[in-house]
Amino acid sequence: MVDLSVDIGGLKLINPIMPASGTFSEELAEVFDLERLGAHVTKTITRDWRNGNPTPRVCEISGSMLNSIGIPSKGIQAFLENTIPFYRQYAAPLVVSISGNTADEFAALCADISVDGVDAIEVNISCPNIEEDGKAYAIRPSTTYEVMRKLRKATDLPLWAKLTPNTGETPEVARAAEEGGADALVVANTILSMAIDIDSRKPRLGNLMGGLSGPCLKPISLRMAYQCAKATNIPVIGCGGVSTAEDVIEYLIAGASAVQVGTASFLNPTAMIRIVDELVAWMVRNDVSSMDELIGSINDGEQSEGLVFMESAP
Amino acid sequence: MTVFEQTDSFDRKSDYPISELDLLVKSNEPVNHEYRQLILAAPADLLDRCRAGQFFHLLCPQTADHRPFLRRPMSIYGFYPQSGELHFLFKVTGTGTRALATLQPGDRLSVAGPLGKPFEIEDSWQHLVLVARGVGLATLAPLALEAHRLDRKLTAICSARHRDYLLSIDYFKDLGADVIAITDAEGTSDVDHLERLLEDLVQQGKADVFYTCGSNRILTLLKKIGKRHSIPGQIALEQQMACGLGMCHCCVRPFEQNGQIVNLRVCREGPVFDLQAALAW
Ligand SMILES: Cc1cc2nc3c(=O)[nH]c(=O)nc-3n(C[C@H](O)[C@H](O)[C@H](O)COP(=O)(O)OP(=O)(O)OC[C@H]3O[C@@H](n4cnc5c(N)ncnc54)[C@H](O)[C@@H]3O)c2cc1C
Ligand SMILES: Cc1cc2nc3c(=O)[nH]c(=O)nc-3n(C[C@H](O)[C@H](O)[C@H](O)COP(=O)(O)O)c2cc1C
Ligand code: FES
Numbered sequence: 218m219v220d221l222s223v224d225i226g227g228l229k230l231i232n233p234i235m236p237a238s239g240t241f242s243e244e245l246a247e248v249f250d251l252e253r254l255g256a257h258v259t260k261t262i263t264r265d266w267r268n269g270n271p272t273p274r275v276c277e278i279s280g281s282m283l284n285s286i287g288i289p290s291k292g293i294q295a296f297l298e299n300t301i302p303f304y305r306q307y308a309a310p311l312v313v314s315i316s317g318n319t320a321d322e323f324a325a326l327c328a329d330i331s332v333d334g335v336d337a338i339e340v341n342i343s344c345p346n347i348e349e350d351g352k353a354y355a356i357r358p359s360t361t362y363e364v365m366r367k368l369r370k371a372t373d374l375p376l377w378a379k380l381t382p383n384t385g386e387t388p389e390v391a392r393a394a395e396e397g398g399a400d401a402l403v404v405a406n407t408i409l410s411m412a413i414d415i416d417s418r419k420p421r422l423g424n425l426m427g428g429l430s431g432p433c434l435k436p437i438s439l440r441m442a443y444q445c446a447k448a449t450n451i452p453v454i455g456c457g458g459v460s461t462a463e464d465v466i467e468y469l470i471a472g473a474s475a476v477q478v479g480t481a482s483f484l485n486p487t488a489m490i491r492i493v494d495e496l497v498a499w500m501v502r503n504d505v506s507s508m509d510e511l512i513g514s515i516n517d518g519e520q521s522e523g524l525v526f527m528e529s530a531p
Numbered sequence: 532m533t534v535f536e537q538t539d540s541f542d543r544k545s546d547y548p549i550s551e552l553d554l555l556v557k558s559n560e561p562v563n564h565e566y567r568q569l570i571l572a573a574p575a576d577l578l579d580r581c582r583a584g585q586f587f588h589l590l591c592p593q594t595a596d597h598r599p600f601l602r603r604p605m606s607i608y609g610f611y612p613q614s615g616e617l618h619f620l621f622k623v624t625g626t627g628t629r630a631l632a633t634l635q636p637g638d639r640l641s642v643a644g645p646l647g648k649p650f651e652i653e654d655s656w657q658h659l660v661l662v663a664r665g666v667g668l669a670t671l672a673p674l675a676l677e678a679h680r681l682d683r684k685l686t687a688i689c690s691a692r693h694r695d696y697l698l699s700i701d702y703f704k705d706l707g708a709d710v711i712a713i714t715d716a717e718g719t720s721d722v723d724h725l726e727r728l729l730e731d732l733v734q735q736g737k738a739d740v741f742y743t744c745g746s747n748r749i750l751t752l753l754k755k756i757g758k759r760h761s762i763p764g765q766i767a768l769e770q771q772m773a774c775g776l777g778m779c780h781c782c783v784r785p786f787e788q789n790g791q792i793v794n795l796r797v798c799r800e801g802p803v804f805d806l807q808a809a810l811a812w
Contacts, residue, residue, distance in 0.1 A: 240774070241778055242776075242777060244777040244778055244799065247548050248547055248551065260778075272771070272783065272784075274780070274783075275773045275779070275781040277599070279598060281600065282600060282601060282773065284773070284781065289780050289783075289794065482774070482778070483774045484590065484600075484601070485590075485643075486549070486774075486776060
């Protein structure tokens with residue numbers, strides 16, 4: 218028997234596979250039984266209605282995609298009335314992703330969303346912070362620490378901080394999130410990117426720039442997950458380019474305790490349950506019986522901190 | 532005006548209306564310079580769930596020259612539970628459809644669906660009028676079959692650049708439809724002429740509802756005539772898609788609902804929408 222269960226800061230998951238925020242919704246229940254997932258993670262919401270960005274909101278590039286969806290949000294009221302009750306029918310933990318334009322607004326939403334039926338809050342601190350010229354909170358250790366402190370005070374639920382690859386200070390930001398009170402780190406969001414149509418010379422996204430996701434992102438997120446696991450003592454959830462069980466195992470070996478699957482679900486709506494099945498088969502084949510045997514099992518020798526926390530390519 | 536995006540809520544499902552399946556290619560033949568008809572072998576339980584106006588999301592193959600990444604939405608052109616066939620009619624335009632054109636009998640194609648909201652035919656709609664241009668015919672063709680099954684009268688106005696590009700005319704005729712062909716080459720497809728044709732149908736009491744898809748000019752005209760005579764209508768619209776299921780919100784378009792502009796997802800609230808709610812672009 219293989220045991221796929223993992224523990225994310227006290228929250229028990231039946232397996233380490235869960236969706237990434239913004240790439241999952243109630244509609245997927247029309248394709249397979251959502252109970253088979255380790256957790257359910259909802260699209261980032263804000264307190265008020267938001268419209269999202271102009272179309273085109275996605276474009277494909279070789280082997281991956283860019284998106285500039287923005288955060289179209291129904292607002293907190295609709296979320297409390299419709300979304301939370303929907304997920305209550307499942308035993309899988311519900312992780313709600315939120316964001317806010319200012320640290321105080323963010324914290325107020327965090328308090329208001331800490332209701333029955335919610336098992337953890339994923340704070341999307343990779344979104345723009347208006348008080349810092351629109352730079353994401355998680356670009357700098359100082360803004361990360363400040364916003365996490367306020368969020369920590371606002372809720373007793375487990376807090377997962379979603380980091381951004383658009384920083385040059387990954388280990389410092391990870392430590393700042395931990396010190397600010399994060400129970401886990403989600404590593405990571407999309408990386409700021411661009412594509413141009415050479416015939417029209419127009420940007421291929423309505424919003425000019427967008428976030429890169431999918432297979433091309435994986436080496437970057439994997440490197441960050443590794444650094445975050447080394448830099449902190451809280452669980453890391455890998456996110457970026459996962460589409461096979463091998464990808465999951467790679468993240469676990471790097472130090473992640475679970476993974477989120479995003480873009481892969483667009484290509485194959487059943488990707489997440491296929492990955493769970495593949496993971497079981499891989500464990501049986503390789504005589505691995507629990508996730509603990511994999512998590513952080515990387516053979517990286519006695520590398521110096523200078524090398525592990527490097528922020529530039531050699 | 533407030534602008535917002537709408538989603539709907541669901542009950543927990545024990546059966547799964549949407550499938551992701553690898554289907555066998557039976558044939559993939561050109562029908563003219565630009566269009567091909569793709570026929571897949573499909574299980575009856577999948578075909579039983581299909582409705583006119585719905586679409587599938589196709590994972591186009593990777594070839595040496597073409598490497599599409601996202602799936603491509605394609606209307607159901609025909610679904611035949613008896614013969615176990617699912618048909619698509621597609622125009623070869625870019626990376627994905629060029630890759631799709633390379634499929635050979637015996638190959639497999641991953642499809643996800645059926646997706647989206649189908650056309651409706653209300654009981655009181657006895658005389659249906661369908662106005663189709665170009666590849667829009669692919670979307671409207673199964674509606675003709677459904678009208679035939681429900682014993683409704685159908686007038687199909689088919690518009691194209693040239694007679695050679697008029698698709699499905701015989702298909703509509705075989706189903707007992709009155710077919711009116713209009714072309715750019717003959718100078719019969721302009722808005723004024725189309726308006727006269729439609730007004731004639733209205734005067735003869737042969738227009739209880741309009742169905743159309745994706746042309747701005749036709750949309751604007753049908754909205755005007757529909758409003759003038761209080762005739763309802765439905766339109767199938769297109770938008771670029773990523774998930775096709777309603778998860779990503781990339782496929783939104785603006786619609787007018789109760790005096791507000793709302794963004795609706797073409798893959799989920801559509802692709803079939805109320806004609807008067809649709810906005811020209
Ligand atoms: C609900 C729906 C039903 C459709 N039914 C049919 C049909 O029956 N027959 C047919 O020939 N075409 C149909 N289309 C259009 C078809 O999806 C596009 O022609 C196709 O995606 C083009 O892909 P490409 O890679 O060849 O072109 P490219 O231009 O290389 O595509 C680049 C990107 O833009 C997207 N895109 C380009 N044109 C369209 C478009 N018109 N609509 C949506 N996305 C687009 C592609 O999906 C891809 O993501 C339908 C579209 C929708 C939304
Ligand atoms: C269409 C789309 C929408 C997304 N929306 C959100 C969001 O609302 N909040 C968030 O934290 N991340 C969002 N993301 C980022 C994903 O959660 C994930 O971090 C990223 O896509 C990398 O994972 P992947 O390569 O598996 O897709 C979105 C990604 C995509 C592709
Ligand atoms: S394509 Fe993802 S919501 Fe419509």
